[in-house]
Structure formats: structure tokens, C-alpha cells
Amino acid sequence: xxxxxxxxxxxxxxxxxxxxxxxxxxxxxxxxxxxxxxxxxxxxxxxxxxxxxxxxxxxxxxxxxxxx
Numbered sequence: 001x002x003x004x005x006x007x008x009x010x011x012x013x014x015x016x017x018x019x020x021x022x023x024x025x026x027x028x029x030x031x032x033x034x035x036x037x038x039x040x041x042x043x044x045x046x047x048x049x050x051x052x053x054x055x056x057x058x059x060x061x062x063x064x065x066x067x068x
């Protein structure tokens with residue numbers, strides 16, 4: 001009794017993989033990053049009572065640089 005032979009699969013195209021992402025796959029992480037950055041840079045909306053003054057100064061300087 002003979003065993004069935006298997007044919008080899010076709011080789012991959014030399015052009016590489018052509019994967020296309022939907023628009024929201026890039027837009028959602030960018031939107032989340034911008035929202036978190038806005039929360040960090042606007043300390044007046046923060047609900048914390050107090051924090052390290054060095055961190056507060058750093059965030060304030062970053063906010064001033066971004067506002068320019």
C-alpha cells in the first residue's frame with residue numbers, strides 16, 4: 001500500500017508581506033496618548049492634594065515649553 005504524497009506549498013512572493021492596518025488601528029493609540037498627555041500637562045485638573053515639588057516644577061516647565 002503506498003502513502004499519499006504531499007505537494008510543496010508555493011513559495012512566498014518576493015515583495016514581502018503586504019499588511020494594511022485600518023485607520024482606527026493608528027488613530028486610537030494616538031488619541032489615547034494625546035488624552036493622557038493633556039491630563040499630565042494640565043495640573044489644575046489634578047485631584048491630588050500634594051506631591052513632590054520637583055515633579056510639579058518639571059511638569060510646569062514641560063507645559064510652558066509645549067505652550068510656546
